[in-house]
Amino acid sequence: MKRKKSNSLLGMAFFGPALVLLTVFLFIPMILTLVFSFTDFFALNPGLTHFVGFENYTNIFQDELFLQSFLNTVKFVLIIVPCQSLGALGLALLINRVTICKKYFKVAFFVPVVMSLAVVSTLWMQIYSPEGILNTLLGNLGIAAQPFIHSAKQALPSIALMSVWQGVGYQMIIFLGGLQAINPALYEAAEMDHASGWQKFKDITLPELKPLCVFVFITVTIGAFRMIVQPMVMTGGGPSHSTYTMVYNIYETGTVNWEIGIASTMAIVFAIFVMILTVIQSILTRDKEEKKHVNKKTKNL
């Protein structure tokens, strides 16, 4: 009995510091954000704060800019998630095949991940500039110069593609690890059965990578929702707010316009949305996992 008690005390001692830090920097701010979201908290004059009930919540849904930034974020996610997940898988498969300079390719694709987002963004501003590398290349191919980040239509896809380029190396390394962990005996067995390349991919590689796919899918999604640095550096959210994201909007509302109350409301609404989405994602993927188990069982029979 005594031992148990001292054990739990020891546990608390290890856990304590982390708990304190988490409480101060995570839980309390979260609760405060929720509280502020029902007030008209103004950073320059905190003394004048009143509770305003759900006023902020009804107001932001009538705010065109909020809706647009929300829509932009969703667009970013819709481009980035498939491109980055599939791109990472493709790159991993290719590198897994390559026999020479394997390390070189691995490093080359991973370097952008290590670089600061601000640096990468500045670099791509040069690449996308009206007289930059990309337009010069297009010019050589006889294609007219494109405005890229300077046009309301092209800015969002341009930034999304750049983000994919920047982030894809990380997920590639994860997939590569997964590929190397697949038991080669599975492929040998398949070869004995004269399975085609596609069949091997479909029936061995993909199912074996399944848990990783779920992980990559979710992390990429959450990462894409947090988009702020790239538009901040490259376009300032423009042209005409076409690259103004949710997080950018929250940041500007809170720090530039000093409206902490409204910014908190936006943060809460956004957090709820992402939470719902994550729950849906996990339900969808879990269902398939279970189905797979059922399938496996029937196959084994």
Place this chain on the structure above:
Amino acid sequence: MKRIFAGAGVLLLAICSLTGCGRKEPAPGDIAGYDQGEKYLSIWVHTIEDTDEGEAYKEAVKRFNEEYDGQYFADIEFIPRNDSGGGYSDKINASVMSGDLPDVLTVDGPNIAAYAANHIIQPLAELTDEERNVYLESILEQGTYDDKLYALGAMESSVGLYYNKEILREAGIEVPDQEHPWTWTEFSEILNQLKPIMKEKNGYPLDMTFPVGEATIYYYAPFIWANGGDLVDDEGLLAEGYFNSEQNTETIQYFASLVEKEYMSATPIDKLFESGRAAFKFDGAWEVNTIYGSYPDIELGVAPYIVGDGWNKERYTPTGSWAYAASSKTKNLEGATELVKWMSGVDSGLLLFEKTNSLPSTYDAFEQIKLFEEDENYKALYYQLSTYGHPRPKTPVYPQVSTSFQQVLENVALGGMDAKTELDKSVERINAKLERYRR
């Protein structure tokens, strides 16, 4: 038992380190130079310590402490500010909440109204006429809110309409003197005349963009004032009828015509003017230094800022920079005002010019710097600033006014949207922010 104490200790330490931000005023002898009998004054500036600007501030404070030895001791703290405005302002916001503001702080010119309206800063102690007259009118104007003087700066700024002398000579265009600027109509004709010449050079008559951020309102709000318009009323509490006035619609349409007639590129091209592919460019006073230093092949001239056709010698050219103000928390307004006066005075202005090349804020400083007499371009910028300088709109909702102005220009000039509709939409947004001040 020991563990409990250890755990509690860790907890206490964490809490202390977090709540311990509350500043305690140091006692004499705690800091080198702070002696018995001196009154302590804390001052916050918005830069990093080891930059040219930071060094100038440090030196100015050092000289203040020498001058006021035995009376005051000023203690400077450097709080870096990032490009998008965070850092320094976050620190101020947090200190407003915790009540830890210093005695004196720096405030960016356009934010003075918001800080004053929210009682973060207080009016300075009374200045004598002699003391006031040291400063450029634009500096006094910038620091005044609700008829009270809140802030004084050591730096001023200006934007020039630069031109490439070689190109204008080639086209046979004469630049008017400062008292007779080109009107929009005249300027459009000149741009039209230059268009074929610049096309040959693979460029545009005008190097101009409407970037996100403070630059757009800073460079182009003068077009509004030089056309008899304004962005908000004198009190800064009304946008309706000002921001979306008929004159402003006309002004915004003028910008749109520059893009439409291809006098400027719709997508920004890097270094267009610097590479000799544009005849004109609007840019900050720093551009003179850049051209002299990095592009000696460009023959640079400063033309007077252009005006609306009905301009009647009103003040209209860009001004404004960081200024010093006394916080509402200072218990020693006399001392804080002394420090503000010192930090914004002739000596500090000269020091800043020496280190950073920024324009000073006092007539005396300008007179003491030979460059403003000898160099025609600097001379032109000084003339424009001292004769026609106009501060940016003085309103507590300045951030919203600034971003709205940029959005309207971008949407109308580059996006082809309707000027009046966009201006009306902006007024709605500005009004939403103004509500707080009308209650």
